Amino acid sequence: MKSVANNIAIRIRGLMTGFDDHIVHNNLDLDVYKGEILGVVGGSGSGKSVLLKAIIGLIVPRAGTIEVLDQDMSKISLEKQGEFGSRWGVLFQDGALFSSLTVGENIQVPIRENMKLSREIMDEVTFLKLSFVGLKPEVAFKYPSDLSGGMRKRAGLARALVLDPELLFLDEPTAGLDPIGAARFDALIRELKEALGLTVFLVTHDLDTLHAVCDRVAVLYDGRIVVAGPLKDVKRFDHPWVQDYFNGPRGRVLAD
Amino acid sequence: MTAVKPEIGLSGSAGKMALSLTGDWFISNAPRMDKCLKSTPSPAGKDVTIDASAITAFDTFGAWLIFRLLKQMEAGAKSVSVIKLNPQLQRLVKSMSAHDVSPPAKPIEVGFVEKRLKALGWLTAAMCSHYGQLFAFIGFVLVRSIKALRHPKQFRLTSLVFHLEEVGFNALFIVGLVSFLIGAVIVNQGAIQLRQFGAEIFTVDLLAISHLREMGVLLTAILIAGRSGSAFTAEIGSMKIREEVDALQVIGLNPVDVLVLPRLMALIFIMPILTFFADLMGILGGALMAWNMLDLSFEAFFTRFRDATLMTTFYIGMIKAPFFGAIIAINGCYEGLSVTGSAENVGQHTTRSVVQSIFMVIVLDALFAMFFTAVDW
Ligand SMILES: Nc1ncnc2c1ncn2[C@@H]1O[C@H](COP(=O)(O)OP(=O)(O)OP(=O)(O)O)[C@@H](O)[C@H]1O
Ligand SMILES: [Mg+2]
Numbered sequence A: 001m002k003s004v005a006n007n008i009a010i011r012i013r014g015l016m017t018g019f020d021d022h023i024v025h026n027n028l029d030l031d032v033y034k035g036e037i038l039g040v041v042g043g044s045g046s047g048k049s050v051l052l053k054a055i056i057g058l059i060v061p062r063a064g065t066i067e068v069l070d071q072d073m074s075k076i077s078l079e080k081q082g083e084f085g086s087r088w089g090v091l092f093q094d095g096a097l098f099s100s101l102t103v104g105e106n107i108q109v110p111i112r113e114n115m116k117l118s119r120e121i122m123d124e125v126t127f128l129k130l131s132f133v134g135l136k137p138e139v140a141f142k143y144p145s146d147l148s149g150g151m152r153k154r155a156g157l158a159r160a161l162v163l164d165p166e167l168l169f170l171d172e173p174t175a176g177l178d179p180i181g182a183a184r185f186d187a188l189i190r191e192l193k194e195a196l197g198l199t200v201f202l203v204t205h206d207l208d209t210l211h212a213v214c215d216r217v218a219v220l221y222d223g224r225i226v227v228a229g230p231l232k233d234v235k236r237f238d239h240p241w242v243q244d245y246f247n248g249p250r251g252r253v254l255a256d
Numbered sequence B: 001m002t003a004v005k006p007e008i009g010l011s012g013s014a015g016k017m018a019l020s021l022t023g024d025w026f027i028s029n030a031p032r033m034d035k036c037l038k039s040t041p042s043p044a045g046k047d048v049t050i051d052a053s054a055i056t057a058f059d060t061f062g063a064w065l066i067f068r069l070l071k072q073m074e075a076g077a078k079s080v081s082v083i084k085l086n087p088q089l090q091r092l093v094k095s096m097s098a099h100d101v102s103p104p105a106k107p108i109e110v111g112f113v114e115k116r117l118k119a120l121g122w123l124t125a126a127m128c129s130h131y132g133q134l135f136a137f138i139g140f141v142l143v144r145s146i147k148a149l150r151h152p153k154q155f156r157l158t159s160l161v162f163h164l165e166e167v168g169f170n171a172l173f174i175v176g177l178v179s180f181l182i183g184a185v186i187v188n189q190g191a192i193q194l195r196q197f198g199a200e201i202f203t204v205d206l207l208a209i210s211h212l213r214e215m216g217v218l219l220t221a222i223l224i225a226g227r228s229g230s231a232f233t234a235e236i237g238s239m240k241i242r243e244e245v246d247a248l249q250v251i252g253l254n255p256v257d258v259l260v261l262p263r264l265m266a267l268i269f270i271m272p273i274l275t276f277f278a279d280l281m282g283i284l285g286g287a288l289m290a291w292n293m294l295d296l297s298f299e300a301f302f303t304r305f306r307d308a309t310l311m312t313t314f315y316i317g318m319i320k321a322p323f324f325g326a327i328i329a330i331n332g333c334y335e336g337l338s339v340t341g342s343a344e345n346v347g348q349h350t351t352r353s354v355v356q357s358i359f360m361v362i363v364l365d366a367l368f369a370m371f372f373t374a375v376d377w
Helices: A048-055 A078-087 A103-114 A119-132 A137-141 A149-161 A179-196 A207-213 A231-236 A240-247 B027-039 B060-076 B087-099 B112-150 B157-167 B169-195 B202-241 B244-251 B255-293 B298-308 B311-337 B343-374
Strands: A008-019 A022-033 A037-041 A063-068 A088-091 A167-171 A199-203 A216-221 A224-229 B007-011 B016-025 B047-058 B079-083
Touching: A008 A048, A008 A199, A022 A048, A022 A199, A022 A216, A022 A224, A037 A048, A037 A179, A037 A207, A048 A063, A048 A167, A048 A199, A078 A088, A078 A103, A088 A149, A103 A119, A103 A137, A103 A149, A119 A137, A119 A149, A119 B027, A119 B060, A119 B087, A149 A167, A149 A179, A179 A199, A179 A207, A179 B060, A179 B087, A199 A207, A216 A231, A216 A240, A224 A231, A224 A240, A231 A240, B007 B027, B016 B027, B016 B060, B027 B060, B047 B060, B047 B087, B060 B079, B060 B087, B112 B255, B112 B311, B157 B169, B157 B202, B157 B255, B169 B202, B169 B255, B202 B244, B202 B255, B202 B298, B202 B311, B202 B343, B244 B255, B255 B298, B255 B311, B311 B343
Parallel strands: A037 A199, A037 A216, A088 A167, A167 A199, B016 B047, B047 B079
Antiparallel strands: A008 A022, A008 A063, A216 A224, B007 B016
């Protein structure tokens, strides 16, 4: 049961999710192609984070199918799930660092789970990845509770990136970062994508990020993807919310 | 994915050195790559050519190590040229120079003895400051309580009722059950011992005095410390790490008024009631056991019980109850408010809250015993 088109990394069909009597997604279809950066936008509470969690298998859908790298997530075995741990990296909205480990140990968790490296090399990797996300190497010895919100976010990103996963899920990576850090993040993602061909599922409210890094943009509204495509097409899409979003007072900054 | 081992092939003639990189330069091959790098001889004064055409795959850490190799070569060689480097990899390697920072000094590791000594010192200091702060907290809570008594209208009644149900009504079952069993056990064990002297009937005195005076209230206090004291710490502690307590403060609400006083009042009010209930259930358990073991009818049991029990015995148990409640609530809330940082910290403080509460309840009980002996009750 391989997907027909093999250039699809994530294929979602007829997805329905909800909590108790609250339906979040209804009949949602979405494809994410291999090697692209897909930006997902939508209002607060529209279900972007829930969609991300459903894709990585943390929330069980009520209906519909989700295939990640040709694997039906509802039929995934435990071993396969473990293997996916090294093939994807996830940055949660609030970082989700393990509070009992130092930042360095947090970053090393995926390495320890998947391969055997000496301390020295692990430290070298840690410092490199911290530098990638714009943190000083000294941060490795601190505990998450000693960091600022933006620093935690960056450390979470370093943990997501540590194994250069082929699939990257990022939930609002630039929220809470200063503009310099955000711009640097944009450059980093772009660079990694170009060098390694990563596929990135990027939830964001940051119009600059959408503009700078996303190959395609998907708009989540009313439980469904109303439009998905290159930013310039999406901006012209005839839908009141989409028009408000991209052509409202804040959207105009992007006018090109 | 079958990985091809990365290698560095070496060849060269006088004044020249040629390196050829092959294989998968992946983080999973890091030990191998690192070894290759370390065993590459010094290029001192030679012209170095690096042929990267046979690199089959790479990731960022591989690129970093290639960057390191280049740096290592450039340090000694007359010239270094890289040929047939995949353009994507080349860009990645180039960008690595931005991340070439020297590793920081590790925090200093101290020796075993030194470490223990240091820990002991910290512990002592922490203990002193802990008790100091606890007493300061008690003082502050007293001040706020007096204020609340002066302005009873501002008191948070809804919150009080909620906690009364939580710590009182919901605890009835477990407190009753444990007291019932302990009452039965006291009679059972007492009867076995006293039977040797033919003094079984004094079992009733034993139960009356030990249960009403000590066991009933102590058991209740210990159960409530484990049940409600820990809950107080965990609730307030989680609010603390999510900055909810700070939010209260900036809105202009005093966290002690909002979080501590309702819990404190609830426990002070509910402990005597729970103790009374525990007394009843303990006696009931004892009576049933006496009937079963000693063939003592309920009538005979309660006649003896009335003769054996002074009202003061009962009062002593009851007087202690609100004090124990206060100790437990203050300890639980204080530990909750002292949580800082992480979720792990909530666990540590919860443990400490329970252990401290039980310890302080027992110390207080000993003080009460000395006091009541002194006043001849
Ligand atoms: N664990 C949960 N239990 C119940 N409802 C939930 C839960 N998680 C999310 N929801 C609901 O699902 C809806 C979508 O939430 P989600 O977190 O996906 O929003 P979002 O699009 O990520 O918003 P934001 O941009 O603010 O992060 C919301 O209405 C939320 O109330
Ligand atoms: Mg979200």
